[in-house]
Amino acid sequence: MRLAVVTDLRAALTGAVPAAAPGSVVTAGPGTGKSHLLRELTASLPGTVRRACADELSWRRPFDVACTLLGVAAPDPVPEGFEDTLLDRVDEMCASDRLTLVVDDAHNADAASLEMLGRLVDAAADLPLVLLLARRQLPRRTMLEQFVARRSVREWTLPAMTDDAVTVMATEVLGAAPDAALTALLATAGGNPMHALTLLRGLQRSGELTVEQGRATTGHTDAGTALADVRDVVGTHLALLDPRATDLLRKLAVWGGPATLPDLAALDASPPVALVAAAQSAVDAGVIAISDSGQLSFTHDLYAEVVYARLAPALRSVLHEAIAGLQRTRGAHQLVAHHVLAADLDDAAGVSDAVRRAEEDLVNTPAVAVDLLDSVGDRPGAPTPGIRLGLAKALARTGQLRRASEVAAEGVGITTDIDELAMLLRIQMFTLIAQGRTAEARRLIVETLELPVGDAAERTLRDLLAYLGILEGGAAVPESPFDTATSPTGLVTEALRQFLRGEFTGCLELAMEASRLEGAAPDTDRAVTTSADIWPPLIELYANGPRAAATLLDHVTQLRTDRGTNWMTSYHEFTSGGIELIAGRLSDAAARFDAGFEHLGATEMGWTSLAQAGRALVDIHRGELGAAATRLDEYTASGLPHQFGIPTVTATHSALLEALRRLRPAATEAAAAWRRARELNLYGWMPMVVLQTTRIALRAHDDDLICDIREGISALPRPLPAAATGVLLADALCATAQGEVPPAPVTELAITAATGAREMGDRLGAASAWEEGACAAAALGDKTTAKDLGIRALSVTQEMGAVTSSTRISSRLRALGLRLDPKAVRDRPRTGWDSLTRSEVTVAELVADGLSGPEIAQRLVLSRRTVQTHVSHALTKLGLRTRVELAALVVARRHRG
Numbered sequence: 001m002r003l004a005v006v007t008d009l010r011a012a013l014t015g016a017v018p019a020a021a022p023g024s025v026v027t028a029g030p031g032t033g034k035s036h037l038l039r040e041l042t043a044s045l046p047g048t049v050r051r052a053c054a055d056e057l058s059w060r061r062p063f064d065v066a067c068t069l070l071g072v073a074a075p076d077p078v079p080e081g082f083e084d085t086l087l088d089r090v091d092e093m094c095a096s097d098r099l100t101l102v103v104d105d106a107h108n109a110d111a112a113s114l115e116m117l118g119r120l121v122d123a124a125a126d127l128p129l130v131l132l133l134a135r136r137q138l139p140r141r142t143m144l145e146q147f148v149a150r151r152s153v154r155e156w157t158l159p160a161m162t163d164d165a166v167t168v169m170a171t172e173v174l175g176a177a178p179d180a181a182l183t184a185l186l187a188t189a190g191g192n193p194m195h196a197l198t199l200l201r202g203l204q205r206s207g208e209l210t211v212e213q214g215r216a217t218t219g220h221t222d223a224g225t226a227l228a229d230v231r232d233v234v235g236t237h238l239a240l241l242d243p244r245a246t247d248l249l250r251k252l253a254v255w256g257g258p259a260t261l262p263d264l265a266a267l268d269a270s271p272p273v274a275l276v277a278a279a280q281s282a283v284d285a286g287v288i289a290i291s292d293s294g295q296l297s298f299t300h301d302l303y304a305e306v307v308y309a310r311l312a313p314a315l316r317s318v319l320h321e322a323i324a325g326l327q328r329t330r331g332a333h334q335l336v337a338h339h340v341l342a343a344d345l346d347d348a349a350g351v352s353d354a355v356r357r358a359e360e361d362l363v364n365t366p367a368v369a370v371d372l373l374d375s376v377g378d379r380p381g382a383p384t385p386g387i388r389l390g391l392a393k394a395l396a397r398t399g400q401l402r403r404a405s406e407v408a409a410e411g412v413g414i415t416t417d418i419d420e421l422a423m424l425l426r427i428q429m430f431t432l433i434a435q436g437r438t439a440e441a442r443r444l445i446v447e448t449l450e451l452p453v454g455d456a457a458e459r460t461l462r463d464l465l466a467y468l469g470i471l472e473g474g475a476a477v478p479e480s481p482f483d484t485a486t487s488p489t490g491l492v493t494e495a496l497r498q499f500l501r502g503e504f505t506g507c508l509e510l511a512m513e514a515s516r517l518e519g520a521a522p523d524t525d526r527a528v529t530t531s532a533d534i535w536p537p538l539i540e541l542y543a544n545g546p547r548a549a550a551t552l553l554d555h556v557t558q559l560r561t562d563r564g565t566n567w568m569t570s571y572h573e574f575t576s577g578g579i580e581l582i583a584g585r586l587s588d589a590a591a592r593f594d595a596g597f598e599h600l601g602a603t604e605m606g607w608t609s610l611a612q613a614g615r616a617l618v619d620i621h622r623g624e625l626g627a628a629a630t631r632l633d634e635y636t637a638s639g640l641p642h643q644f645g646i647p648t649v650t651a652t653h654s655a656l657l658e659a660l661r662r663l664r665p666a667a668t669e670a671a672a673a674w675r676r677a678r679e680l681n682l683y684g685w686m687p688m689v690v691l692q693t694t695r696i697a698l699r700a701h702d703d704d705l706i707c708d709i710r711e712g713i714s715a716l717p718r719p720l721p722a723a724a725t726g727v728l729l730a731d732a733l734c735a736t737a738q739g740e741v742p743p744a745p746v747t748e749l750a751i752t753a754a755t756g757a758r759e760m761g762d763r764l765g766a767a768s769a770w771e772e773g774a775c776a777a778a779a780l781g782d783k784t785t786a787k788d789l790g791i792r793a794l795s796v797t798q799e800m801g802a803v804t805s806s807t808r809i810s811s812r813l814r815a816l817g818l819r820l821d822p823k824a825v826r827d828r829p830r831t832g833w834d835s836l837t838r839s840e841v842t843v844a845e846l847v848a849d850g851l852s853g854p855e856i857a858q859r860l861v862l863s864r865r866t867v868q869t870h871v872s873h874a875l876t877k878l879g880l881r882t883r884v885e886l887a888a889l890v891v892a893r894r895h896r897g
């Protein structure tokens with residue numbers, strides 16, 4: 001079993017390195033040899049391999065593991081945006097070589113590092129990057145569980161070694177093969193390599209093991225006396241050490257991580273030289289090792305665990321208290337809090353002060369704050385004032401919304417401080433709304449309004465009720481504006497009202513002002529945001545298309561990172577998916593939607609209707625109709641709310657029915673979506689589906705729907721947003737179907753619409769416009785124009801991989817007497833320089849100019865993720881491995897011409 005797991009894991013890692021690499025996790029119990037396995041697996045991997053081993057204190061030091069992996073000094077406290085510094089470092093390292101990042105004992109890693117590694121899993125699709133982690137089943141770590149749960153991460157459970165494998169290991173250690181007696185004794189280790197190694201070291205130290213004529217033997221023939229539990233075996237081995245070494249090991253175990261001799265000597269004011277002999281004795285026994293920098297650490301964490309567990313609690317407390325005092329003089333607030341808590345002192349004020357100081361340093365790493373406050377919350381005799389509030393805030397900022405809501409509710413029940421009560425209620429309302437639990441949120445807001453909350457709080461709560469009403473979409477979007485002068489919530493609510501009604505003139509400015517006000521709020525209040533940073537790129541997508549939206553998304557993503565509001569990650573991924581979809585990058589759109597759903601599993605967000613429909617639409621375009629049907633059916637059965645009431649799921653279902661050539665049912669669904677949007681005044685959304693709805697109505701010869709489309713178009717607020725390129729074309733198509741003469745020829749309007757869509761990066765819109773222009777020209781007998789426009793449409797859909805659209809275009813034109821086989825349209829080459837898109841060429845040129853990924857993103861006003869994607873695609877098409885090779889190729893092309 002073990003050999004099969006190792007073989008499979010090795011094959012996966014070896015196969016992953018040349019291309020986009022997934023994350024891998026090895027899960028095993030203590031002492032099962034996972035550390036040795038990591039070294040063995042990565043010894044022969046090509047490229048750069050960076051390793052870090054998390055110790056007991058790592059989880060108290062933000063970004064400790066990540067900084068060790070990347071060779072970056074860990075700041076204390078961590079500044080805003082430090083995670084981006086680390087991600088830039090990864091990007092830089094991947095530019096010149098393949099990079100494998102290995103984390104041992106990941107169950108001890110700090111939450112900030114685990115969160116960053118989760119982001120790297122997403123980036124691994126576009127970087128020559130491999131992530132390999134090893135962990136125990138316990139303790140359970142939320143961020144690590146989220147990492148393992150990602151679709152692109154595989155987990156291997158490492159079983160025990162076979163008896164033959166233990167024999168081979170013993171032969172390597174002893175330089176001689178064990179005889180029958182020693183083999184029988186090693187068999188009692190149960191396949192646990194740490195157990196077996198400890199037995200061997202114990203036998204060597206006691207003189208009961210000899211090597212003669214290439215065979216290792218032992219006088220300890222009674223295998224039944226060997227202890228079954230590996231910790232007992234370790235304890236037996238440690239008992240052979242002299243008292244001075246044992247004392248040093250106790251200090252090191254309580255310290256919790258690597259320490260120098262001066263560190264340990266300072267605990268009892270002894271000179272470091274007094275510990276040299278003890279340290280050497282422990283080194284000789286194979287229990288600790290000393291690094292080149294003088295850091296002492298246990299050779300295996302089981303040694304530390306056994307030493308710590310066998311030290312009397314009262315003595316542990318004394319050592320913890322002494323270490324806390326030493327770390328206090330160094331200003332290491334996280335370590336002070338750790339040791340004060342571990343000392344279990346009857347000093348509520350001292351514990352509260354230590355935790356408060358540590359929490360202040362963690363404002364930019366809320367995931368680490370969760371770990372700290374979790375260790376305090378339910379501790380017997382622990383100070384409770386403010387603990388639940390701090391924990392609820394940190395949980396909300398990391399996106400653990402359900403638990404944040406529960407913690408806030410607990411705090412509401414016990415707090416006696418009016419300000420703390422107000423903040424706990426705000427967190428509870430925010431988390432309930434974010435989860436889509438609108439009935440509970442509304443009830444809580446109404447109950448709170450019945451309290452004597454004051455005029456300012458009352459206005460904020462009423463703004464929140466208005467925001468909730470907009471988000472639910474249960475009634476028509478009101479014509480009258482909301483009061484925007486009261487709070488950021490009021491600004492967001494009014495921005496969304498204008499956006500949904502299609503009044504784009506000032507809504508983006510209102511949303512950006514709300515975002516600015518959120519940024520001006522104290523760091524401690526950022527857990528309870530109005531979601532202001534979610535909406536600007538979505539509004540921009542509907543107003544000015546994907547290219548402008550991508551620029552704005554990059555900006556708000558940076559704000560999210562700086563402000564520590566990671567609960568927004570899923571929605572930013574969904575917006576990115578929508579941008580990529582409209583831009584015609586279907587694979588990238590699927591990846592972005594899927595990344596958002598992965599993150600959503602941890603955050604328990606409830607508003608996913610737009611994303612579910614978008615992801616299903618990707619499947620429809622790619623011809624994966626069964627997957628789209630399953631996704632839409634599952635969402636409909638879930639009973640989850642429809643965001644803003646937008647009937648996008650119904651509209652997407654109509655597109656699915658059209659792809660299945662069920663045109664009448666498709667028209668019925670399209671009509672239901674269009675009429676529902678009109679009932680709710682959703683004029684901001686209607687231009688996004690107007691061409692699709694018109695096409696289905698025309699193909700199904702649904703005169704009633706054609707009339708509805710024209711009435712809806714006439715009701716759209718003017719001026720139309722720039723992204724509404726298909727509105728005039730749709731109106732002309734409907735007018736022609738009704739026997740009227742449109743204000744301009746349909747083909748002319750189609751070319752205008754397609755040109756406008758292309759300028760904004762909307763390739764789906766351009767293809768749809770050319771398709772309608774081609775069909776209109778063919779119907780008039782103008783085969784030349786029809787063929788020209790049809791080829792344009794097919795060229796775009798084929799390049800996107802939108803097989804459903806390509807098939808539909810050919811089918812519609814064939815029915816109009818024009819044969820335009822998709823295979824006859826010249827495809828862009830799949831490989832080589834000519835296969836690169838314009839954006840990929842531009843990025844490649846900048847790589848050759850020596851710009852880094854972040855510098856290219858800044859120069860082109862793109863997101864870093866988009867730049868990584870362009871580089872990855874260029875490398876794949878050119879058969880290259882690194883950016884260094886890409887730069888060399890570009891330079892060589894310049895020299896040739």
